Amino acid sequence: MTLRTGPLKVRAQIFAGDEIAMGPGKADLLEAIEREGSISAAGRSLGMSYRRSWELVDTMNRCWAERLVETVPGGGRDRGAHVSEMGREVLALYRELERQLLGSAAGQDFTRLKGLLRDPPAPRNY
Secondary structure (H helix, E strand, O other): OOEEEOOEEEOOOEEEOOEEEEOHHHHHHHHHHHHHOOHHHHHHHOOOOHHHHHHHHHHHHHHOOOOOEEEEOOOOOOOEEEEOHHHHHHHHHHHHHHHHHHHHHHOHHHHHHHHOOOOOOOOOOO
C-alpha cells in the first residue's frame, strides 16, 4: 500500500545493505500471505508472478534477523505459508512508520509547498 494524501505520496523503503528489506510491495505481500496462507496465492491476489512473490519473500527472509515468512512444503493439511511473529511485528512497525510519514503532510512546510503547486498542471509546451 503506497499512501497518498493530495499531491503527497509516501513510499518508505528500508534497506539492509543494498537490498530493500521492506517497502510498500513487500508489506502488501506479507498482508496477502497472512490472508491467503500461501505465497503463490498471495502473489496472484496482487497480480504478481509466482517467481516475483518468492523472490520478495526470499529477500525479506535474508534481510531481517529472523524469517518473516515461514513455509511448510508438501501435501499435508498444514502446508503453505504464514507470517511469523517477527513478520507481524515488522509489518506493524512499518505500517506505523508510513502513517507517521504521511502525518507530516499536516505540517507547515508541506502546506506551504502544496500552496506553490499548480492544479491542474500547465499545458505541455511541445
